[in-house]
Amino acid sequence: MTTPDTKINPKIVVALDYADAPSALALANQLDPSQCRLKVGKELFTAAGPQLVETLVDKGYGVFLDLKFHDIPNTVAKACEAAARLGVWMLNVHASGGQPMMEAAKEGVAKSGHQPLLIAVTILTSMDQQVMQSLGIPGTLQDQVLRLARLTQAAGLDGVVCSAQEAPVLRSTLGENFCLVTPGIRPRNASLDDQSRVVTPADALRQGSSYLVIGRPITRAADPLQALRDINHEISLI
Numbered sequence: 584m585t586t587p588d589t590k591i592n593p594k595i596v597v598a599l600d601y602a603d604a605p606s607a608l609a610l611a612n613q614l615d616p617s618q619c620r621l622k623v624g625k626e627l628f629t630a631a632g633p634q635l636v637e638t639l640v641d642k643g644y645g646v647f648l649d650l651k652f653h654d655i656p657n658t659v660a661k662a663c664e665a666a667a668r669l670g671v672w673m674l675n676v677h678a679s680g681g682q683p684m685m686e687a688a689k690e691g692v693a694k695s696g697h698q699p700l701l702i703a704v705t706i707l708t709s710m711d712q713q714v715m716q717s718l719g720i721p722g723t724l725q726d727q728v729l730r731l732a733r734l735t736q737a738a739g740l741d742g743v744v745c746s747a748q749e750a751p752v753l754r755s756t757l758g759e760n761f762c763l764v765t766p767g768i769r770p771r772n773a774s775l776d777d778q779s780r781v782v783t784p785a786d787a788l789r790q791g792s793s794y795l796v797i798g799r800p801i802t803r804a805a806d807p808l809q810a811l812r813d814i815n816h817e818i819s820l821i
């Protein structure tokens with residue numbers, strides 16, 4: 584049901600937003616590394632630690648370690664070096680930590696001897712213009728996403744996390760090789776939950792996304808593997 588390309592390089596990254604390792608492994612055991620990658624975020628990593636990440640890597644999954652580091656450059660460099668040593672496929676920092684912090688992150692990864700993709704979060708998909716204003720950030724949300732993405736590229740990172748709503752402008756400004764990882768994905772008629780800037784899976788790819796981060800629409804489905812297959816099928820048609 585999936586295209587050959589989806590099998591070689593799965594576009595969907597399933598967010599394992601679980602409270603403990605057994606719940607995360609139960610889902611990982613139902614899914615298939617040829618159909619998706621897995622994202623381990625703050626909740627699961629804090630509860631289950633590096634051992635779970637290594638277990639998922641050993642099962643053949645590409646793992647996105649989503650710890651969104653944001654600290655002084657030296658601390659972020661060391662954290663990125665340690666994260667890269669786990670053999671993950673991708674890891675991330677917050678672009679708002681600034682270019683020197685991102686450059687330090689890149690150096691940390693290089694020291695690890697591994698070569699994961701290193702990306703930076705621009706503006707979280709749960710945020711809207713009103714939240715931006717309350718933080719005193721001037722201009723439009725899209726201006727700020729573009730500013731942070733340019734800084735990320737200047738720091739030599741591989742790409743950004745952004746909403747697929749911003750993907751067209753980032754793709755045309757930053758080029759074909761810059762990786763755009765987009766959460767806030769909702770199949771038509773799915774609940775928005777706490778997301779604000781949402782796009783359907785097929786539209787996200789049409790708009791220039793490289794990878795789609797999808798959590799609850801798969802993890803809370805009655806049949807997660809079928810939900811994943813349905814989305815892979817939808818995107819194989821574009």
Ligand SMILES: O=C(O)c1cc(=O)[nH]c(=O)n1[C@@H]1O[C@H](COP(=O)(O)O)[C@@H](O)[C@H]1O
Pocket residue numbers: 598600624649651704706707708709744745766767768776778796797798799800
């Ligand atoms: O870095 C992320 O992955 C991320 C960035 C962002 O701007 N918005 C966002 O939702 N995420 C993550 O993407 C996942 C989305 O999950 P669902 O809303 O359940 O699909 C969660 O694990 C979030 O932590």
